[in-house]
Amino acid sequence: QVELVESGGDSVQAGGSLKSTCKALGFKFDGRFLAWYRRPPANECELAASIAGDGGIDYAESVKGRFTISQDNTESTLYLQMNSLKPEDTDVYNCAADRKWWSRPCLNLGPGTQVTVSS
Secondary structure, eight states, rough: OOOEEOOOOOOOTOOOOEEOOOOOSSSSOOOOOOOEEEOOTTOOOOOEEEEOOTEEEEEEETTTEEEEEETTTTTEEEEEEHHHOOGGGGGGEEEEOOOOOOTTTTTTTTOOOEEEEEE
């Protein structure tokens, strides 16, 4: 069974930090396009951060300088370190693999992990 399981979400005050974790079950990350997605009110599906198979990293403008994506291939785990959190970062965060060219990359994602930032 292939599955991605997110964890690490919590409720924090603005300016705080959280680290979300995505564990892959049943497959390895090697060479895959890995990403964290979220669904803010003004955007049906936002790619918050990604790591390409060649190691290239990209961030949404709204999180640049505050979020850091990383991966541990030996543990098949993806991370998202979130610093200087803002209330507008409140959302469900999902990880996904190989959805770079999907027209609807947030389609059928799992429950994700809830991040709530209070002002």
